[in-house]
Amino acid sequence: MSDLNLVVGAGFSGAVIANLIASELNEKVLVIDKKNHIAGNCFDYRDENGIMIHKYGSHIFHTNSEKVWNYLKKFTDFNTYMHKVVGYIDGIETHIPFNFNTLYDVFPQTFAQRLEEKLLKTFEYNTKVPILEFQKQDDEDLKFLANYVYEKIFLHYTLKQWGGTPKDVDGAVTARVPVYLSKDDRYFQDKYQGIPLNGYTKIIEKMLDNKNIKVKLNTDYKSLKEKKFKRIFYTGSIDEFYDYKFGQLPYRSVNFKFETYDKEYYQSHACVNYPCNYDFTRIHEYKHYLGDKSNKTVIAKEYSEFFELGKNERYYPIPKSENTELYNKYFEEAQKDKNVYFLGRLGDYKYYNMDKAIERAIDLFEEIK
Numbered sequence: 001m002s003d004l005n006l007v008v009g010a011g012f013s014g015a016v017i018a019n020l021i022a023s024e025l026n027e028k029v030l031v032i033d034k035k036n037h038i039a040g041n042c043f044d045y046r047d048e049n050g051i052m053i054h055k056y057g058s059h060i061f062h063t064n065s066e067k068v069w070n071y072l073k074k075f076t077d078f079n080t081y082m083h084k085v086v087g088y089i090d091g092i093e094t095h096i097p098f099n100f101n102t103l104y105d106v107f108p109q110t111f112a113q114r115l116e117e118k119l120l121k122t123f124e125y126n127t128k129v130p131i132l133e134f135q136k137q138d139d140e141d142l143k144f145l146a147n148y149v150y151e152k153i154f155l156h157y158t159l160k161q162w163g164g165t166p167k168d169v170d171g172a173v174t175a176r177v178p179v180y181l182s183k184d185d186r187y188f189q190d191k192y193q194g195i196p197l198n199g200y201t202k203i204i205e206k207m208l209d210n211k212n213i214k215v216k217l218n219t220d221y222k223s224l225k226e227k228k229f230k231r232i233f234y235t236g237s238i239d240e241f242y243d244y245k246f247g248q249l250p251y252r253s254v255n256f257k258f259e260t261y262d263k264e265y266y267q268s269h270a271c272v273n274y275p276c277n278y279d280f281t282r283i284h285e286y287k288h289y290l291g292d293k294s295n296k297t298v299i300a301k302e303y304s305e306f307f308e309l310g311k312n313e314r315y316y317p318i319p320k321s322e323n324t325e326l327y328n329k330y331f332e333e334a335q336k337d338k339n340v341y342f343l344g345r346l347g348d349y350k351y352y353n354m355d356k357a358i359e360r361a362i363d364l365f366e367e368i369k
Contacts, residue, residue, distance in 0.1 A: 002228045007031045008221045009235030011040020012354055013344035015207040016071075016361035017233045022212035025369065027230070029212055032219040034236075038208065041315070042200040042354065049260070049294040051286055052199050056313075057254060057302060058271055058284045059200060062190040063355030069192045071362065075206040078194030081289060083187040087273035087282075089152045096273055097128075097187070098149050099180040115145055119181055128178035132166060149179055157275040161304045162252060162318065170319030172351070187271075190355075195289045231368070235344035237314055238330045246329040249349055251307035251314040256284075256300040266299050279303060317349045324349075341368070 005021055007014045010033040018029045037043050041056040060083040063069055087096040094105035100119075104112045118141055123129060131154050135146040150166070154177065158166045162173065186193075196203055208215055221236065234241055239249045257280075270288035274280060280301040287297050307314050317323070327349040334342055343360055345352050352360065 003028060003230055005029045005231045005233070006224065006227075006229040007233045007235070009033055009040060009344060009346075010035075010038040010204065010208065010215060010217075011235060011344065011357075012042060012204070013235040013347070013357045013361050014040075014233065015204045016358050017343065017365055018213055019207040019210065020362070020365040022210040024365075027212060029210075029214070030229075031208060031213060031215045032221065032224065033215075033217050034220055036218050037201070038215065038217070039201040039204040040235075041313075042204070044199040044201050046199075047298065049296045049298065051292045051294055051296075051298050052290050053258075053286050053298060054200075054284070054289075055256075056315075057256060057300070058286075058289075059354065060188070060193070060289075061195065061354055062188040062193040063353075064190045064192070065355055065359055067362065068355045068358050071358065072196075072203065075203045076196040076198060078192075078196055079290060080193075081195045082193050083271070084185050084269055085187045085271045085273060086269050087153065087275055088277060089275070093268065093272070095185045096153065097177050097180045098153055099185065100183050101185060115141055118142055119145075123181050126182045126184075128180050130171065130178050132171065134179050153177070153275050157273065157281060160279070160281050162316075163304070163306060168320075172319055197290070230339065232340045233364075234340060234342050235347050237346040238327070238334065238342050238349060241340075241342075242330055242333055245333075247326060248309070249326060249330075250318045250323055252316040252318060253305050253307040253312040254315045255303045255305060255312065257303065258298060258300050260296055260298050262296055264295065264297065266297050314346055317345060317351055319351065 005027055007018045007029055010031050014031060018031050021027050022029050042059050043056060044052055044054045047053050061078065085096045086093050089106050092106055094102045100116060103115060118139060122142065131150055135150060137143045137146055154166050158169065162169045237249065265287065266285050267283060270285055271282055273282045280303050282302050284300045284302065285297060287294065305312065334340065341364060342348060343364055344357055
């Protein structure tokens with residue numbers, strides 16, 4: 001048996017587990033990745049205009065976990081950016097998630113006031129109500145509001161992003177964009193929020209900068225399959241690891257169309273959603289994140305599509321009961337492999353935010369240590 005640990009995937013999950021094994025256990029780690037760069041889907045870089053580009057869509061770090069925040073702070077400093085998302089509803093640019101400010105943006109004042117009073121009688125202030133829950137109202141005005149929000153914000157956006165209606169996808173997905181009974185315009189309410197000052201790639205670079213770690217890019221796990229390792233940490237797709245023996249796990253993929261403009265800014269916020277218009281779901285403008293100064297600006301239009309093997313990348317596991325059942329077959333199979341550990345969005349088939357992926361890697365290290 002070799003003393004070498006293998007980590008498949010150089011995104012956050014893989015980099016964290018590699019860093020902990022190399023630095024705390026003083027063991028050798030080989031990190032491989034199919035891509036030609038580290039940092040997985042968090043990969044970012046400064047372009048020729050001096051703008052920090054997130055290659056695979058906007059990544060905003062947010063967490064309530066002190067453990068995760070303190071771990072990351074060893075590798076980077078953050079700015080104090082708090083993410084706000086706006087969207088176009090009936091041609092009006094307004095805040096998303098739908099909150100009391102949105103209410104007054106899209107409705108006449110007297111009607112908005114009446115709705116606000118009824119909402120405060122029915123729900124507690126500063127709470128988040130999932131849209132499907134919100135629709136179970138008896139009051140005619142609140143019923144109207146629930147249907148309006150469902151139609152204008154959720155239905156078409158969900159169709160574009162997930163390829164199905166809100167009723168087709170798991171409640172965990174629809175709960176991510178609730179009706180927020182507050183005037184708080186922030187997309188996340190976590191205690192710690194920000195963008196790393198030198199980008200995400202630099203964090204991963206520092207995590208992997210260890211005498212015990214060797215990194216090989218453009219390397220497929222299949223090319224090393226026959227080699228023996230002390231432990232294998234696999235952050236790729238669990239169904240691919242087992243050669244799809246029970247069938248393929250479904251994912252949504254994303255396609256980004258980048259455009260450069262000769263102007264300081266293209267839009268008011270870093271992220272603007274288009275729930276009912278166009279084929280793209282949203283437009284990202286990267287200058288907003290670190291306040292980059294340039295006469296040009298770069299945007300990316302985001303188009304959602306189904307994942308097809310060999311054609312595009314896996315992004316989001318699709319949370320449905322039949323997919324969970326299929327994943328569970330692979331999970332049971334994985335229990336037989338004593339020195340193989342699965343983690344990350346693809347390994348665990350879970351919609352992790354960055355902080356949850358990092359926390360999962362830290363927890364897994366604590367388990368095996």
